[in-house]
Amino acid sequence: MAFPKKKLQGLVAATITPMTENGEINFSVIGQYVDYLVKEQGVKNIFVNGTTGEGLSLSISERRKVAEEWVTKGKDKLDQVVIHVGALSLKESQELAQHAAEIGADGIAVIAPFFLKPWTKDILINFLKEVAAAAPALPFYYYHIPALTGVKIRAEELLDGIQDKIPTFQGLKFSDTDLLDFGQCVDQNRQQQFAFLFGVDEQLLSALVMGATGAVGSTYNYLGKKTNQMLEAFERKDLSLALNYQFCIQRFINFVVKLGFGVSQTKAIMTLVSGIPMGPPRLPLQKASREFTDSAEAKLKSLDFLSFTDLKDGSLEASS
Ligand SMILES: CC(=O)N[C@H](C=O)[C@@H](O)[C@H](O)[C@H](O)CO
Ligand SMILES: CC(=O)C(=O)O
Structure with missing residues (x-):
């Protein structure tokens, strides 16, 4: 099916959901966040309410409001806003899919339900199909993340004939x-x-060789510019330069992974690099430690990833 939508390509930042110290969503910084991604990181696509956005830790009403805010603030600035609408309840997922269509999002993505799980490809397809049908005009992406969902159905198998079942299927x-x-x-x-x-930022170059058309990840929030340089080098077929960039990114990710790296740490790093307060994560996640943030900052500096320090003084605030 020639689906009338522009293809999603290049870098897609998996957005963080900013929170206040008392655990409410901090909608007030989202406009500033959009400007930061576009102007400072050269990233014009976002993936909202996914893993990094703690989408599964938000209430349905919060997910709706977060999606709305990103679509509103991204208007005329971002190329594409994809909303993750996966949920354990098919009904909730459909509600969110329909809502994404109503607010004018550019696509929806869905993970496999992960408590009561689909055990076969056909059952998973049936679930995804029911969600996709709630937003029949929106491109649909399957979000394959077996380590977190525990659903290990191979993507290759799932994709076999998928458009016959889900006509809006646009990618993976x-x-x-x-x-x-x-x-x-x-x-x-x-x-x-x-x-x-x-979606594994530290291995993106290998995936580009395999034919990846883009990438969704948490690190593109603050390493988008560096990663874009890698993409440009790859496109010019300058593989040794591309590899230099990938290794540089790996040195940072390897360093933080050893300290313990996840959504909480992403929030801390993004606060540090962008100067926009991302706040603490929501339970069951725990705020990153002071030691983590200090070590990460030192590493960012030593790798020359902190060329945005001027922004920490709030120079972006004017645009909020
Ligand atoms: C599990 C997880 O959150 N993966 C992210 C997105 O898929 C990645 O962006 C990683 O955060 C990144 O590759 C660092 O390991
Ligand atoms: C990394 C990613 O894609 C997510 O946070 O969902």
């Missing part, structure tokens, strides 16, 4: 390190205009 967000599975998704769907979005 692949958050796994199995490059055989990812490569075969690309290889077996060359005829389609699918977006193949890779």
Whole structure:
């Protein structure tokens, strides 16, 4: 199906959901956040309410409001706003899908339900199909993240014939390190205009070689500019320069992974780099420690990733 939508490509930042110290969503910084991504990181696509956005830790009403705020503030600034609408309840997922369509989002993405799980490809497809049908005019992306959902149905298998079942299927967000599975998704769907979005930021270069058309990740919030330089080098076929960028990014990610890295730490790093307060995460996550933030800051400095220090003084505030 020639779906009348522009293809999602390049970097997509998995947005953080900013919170106040007392655990409420801090909507007031989202406008500033959009400007920061576009102007300072060169990132013009976002993925809202996913893993990084603590989407599954928000209430349905919060998810609706967060989605609305990003769409509103991103208007005429962002290229595409994709809303993650996955939930354990099919009904909630459908409600969110329909809502995403109403507010004018550019696409929806869904993870596999992860408590009572689908055990076969066909059951998972049936679930996804029911969600997609609630937003029949929106491009649909499957968000494959087996380590977190526990649903290990191979993406390659899932994609086989998927458009017959889900006509709005537009692509895959692949958050796994199995490059055989990812490569075969690309290889077996060359005829389609699918977006193949890779989700393991530290391995993006390998995925580009396998045919990734873009990437969704948490680090593009603050390493978007560096990663864009890698993408440009790759496009010019300057592989050794691209590899230099990837190694540089790896040195940082490797460093923080050893300290313990997740959504809480992403919030702390983004606050540090952008100067926009992301606040603490919501339970069951715990705020990153002071030691973590200090070490991460020192590492960012030593890798020369902190060339935005002027922004920490609030120079972005004028645009909020
Ligand atoms: C599990 C998880 O949150 N993965 C993110 C997105 O898929 C990535 O952006 C990672 O945060 C990143 O690759 C660092 O490991
Ligand atoms: C990383 C990503 O894609 C997410 O936060 O959902």
